[in-house]
Amino acid sequence: MTDEQRIEEAVEEIDELAAVTRERDEYLDALQRLKAEFDNYRKRVARDQQELAARAHERLVRELVPVLDDLERALVAASEHEEAKLEEGVRLVHRSLADLLVREGLAEVETVGKFDPHTQEALLSQPSDEEEGTVIEVLQKGYRLGDRVLRPARVVISAGSDG
Amino acid sequence: MTDEQRIEEAVEEIDELAAVTRERDEYLDALQRLKAEFDNYRKRVARDQQELAARAHERLVRELVPVLDDLERALVAASEHEEAKLEEGVRLVHRSLADLLVREGLAEVETVGKFDPHTQEALLSQPSDEEEGTVIEVLQKGYRLGDRVLRPARVVISAGSDG
Numbered sequence: 001m002t003d004e005q006r007i008e009e010a011v012e013e014i015d016e017l018a019a020v021t022r023e024r025d026e027y028l029d030a031l032q033r034l035k036a037e038f039d040n041y042r043k044r045v046a047r048d049q050q051e052l053a054a055r056a057h058e059r060l061v062r063e064l065v066p067v068l069d070d071l072e073r074a075l076v077a078a079s080e081h082e083e084a085k086l087e088e089g090v091r092l093v094h095r096s097l098a099d100l101l102v103r104e105g106l107a108e109v110e111t112v113g114k115f116d117p118h119t120q121e122a123l124l125s126q127p128s129d130e131e132e133g134t135v136i137e138v139l140q141k142g143y144r145l146g147d148r149v150l151r152p153a154r155v156v157i158s159a160g161s162d163g
Numbered sequence: 164m165t166d167e168q169r170i171e172e173a174v175e176e177i178d179e180l181a182a183v184t185r186e187r188d189e190y191l192d193a194l195q196r197l198k199a200e201f202d203n204y205r206k207r208v209a210r211d212q213q214e215l216a217a218r219a220h221e222r223l224v225r226e227l228v229p230v231l232d233d234l235e236r237a238l239v240a241a242s243e244h245e246e247a248k249l250e251e252g253v254r255l256v257h258r259s260l261a262d263l264l265v266r267e268g269l270a271e272v273e274t275v276g277k278f279d280p281h282t283q284e285a286l287l288s289q290p291s292d293e294e295e296g297t298v299i300e301v302l303q304k305g306y307r308l309g310d311r312v313l314r315p316a317r318v319v320i321s322a323g324s325d326g
Contacts, residue, residue, distance in 0.1 A: 003166045003170065006170055006173070007166070007169055007170070007173070009173075010169070010170070010172075010173025010174075010176065010177070011173075013173065013176055013177050013180055014173070014176050016180060017176055017179060017180040017183060020180060020183050020184050020187055021183050023187050024183055024186050024187035024190060027187060027190035027191050027194055028190050030194055031190055031193055031194045031197065034194065034197050034198065034201065035197065037201075038197065038200075038201050038204070041201070041204075041205075042204075045208050049215055052212075052215060053215065056220045057220055057223060057267070058308055058311070058313075059220075060220045060223050060224075061223075061264060061267050061268070061269055061308055061313070062308075062313050062314075064227075064260065064264060065264075065269075065306050065313060065314060067260065068257075068260055068261060068264065069303070069304075071253065071256060071257040071260060072257065074253050074257075075253060075254065075257055078249075078250040078253055078254075083246055083249075086241075086246075086249065086250065086253065087241040087249065089253075090234065090237050090238060090241055090249065090252075090253055091238065091241075093234060093256070094231075094234040094235065094237075094238055097227065097230065097231055097234060098231060101224060101227060101228075101231065104220065104224050105224075106224055106228075140232070141232075143228050145221055145224055145225070148221070150221075150224070150225050150228060151225075151228060
């Protein structure tokens with residue numbers, strides 16, 4: 001390679017250096033802007049989620065206030081020995097709270113048929129004419145919220161017949 | 164500048180070109196990875212949104228399950244005409260629910276003293292020995308949750324004495 005050629009080549013490299021430097025600066029700039037955008041997005045999401053959680057919570061607390069009112073009316077009936085009114089009041093409170101919880105997605109765990117370890121807890125096993133492993137008594141209701149088991153149903157299962 | 168110097172300088176430029184090219188490639192790589200991460204994050208946020216809304220009040224619903232249990236026990240007592248047990252049950256339910264709501268931040272609106280239009284609603288104004296504008300009777304309790312008034316207290320205020 002002659003010096004002439006070397007110089008020519010070097011000039012090309014210098015042009016390329018300018019181009020690559022410009023690209024590098026552009027990428028760095030884009031990277032920094034994207035980082036800032038991502039950070040802002042993350043912060044906004046965190047803020048939104050907190051607010052969303054607070055709103056969901058507030059709605060539920062708000063709906064519980066009338067239940068508390070009904071309970072207080074029932075207590076007044078109790079203090080005045082108005083048994084029928086008290087009983088009716090308790091029924092009303094129960095219906096309100098149960099309906100509210102169903103609207104919130106609460107559902108009773110099913111307990112018909114074979115024992116299900118995912119949603120039930122067997123506290124006892126007793127001889128019975130029912131097929132072994134069948135739920136024969138529910139000691140405490142279980143509840144699900146959507147896919148999640150909030151509390152398993154506590155049940156007695158059949159140990160099968162002795163014969 | 165001699166050819167010697169030019170060549171020396173050109174070699175330096177070539178070294179710099181290599182370095183800048185490496186930087187450019189690194190920034191481009193980082194930019195692409197951050198873009199992908201951001202996209203994934205956005206998708207995950209969208210997916211989480213629904214679940215979060217569902218879970219926001221899960222804790223509260225979970226705490227309400229024992230209140231429902233107590234109510235059901237009270238109903239059993241009612242159906243068996245065990246009045247004392249029914250009354251005690253209702254007291255228990257009331258205490259549980261009231262305590263739970265206090266823990267969740269619910270507070271009664273104060274009604275002592277001068278009428279407060281921000282937290283109270285005057286349903287009636289009656290002549291009374293109390294100073295004009297004073298709350299003289301609470302018809303329905305009001306509730307606050309943090310800074311927000313969930314329900315104003317419904318009150319009767321004094322119209323002052325006729326004399």
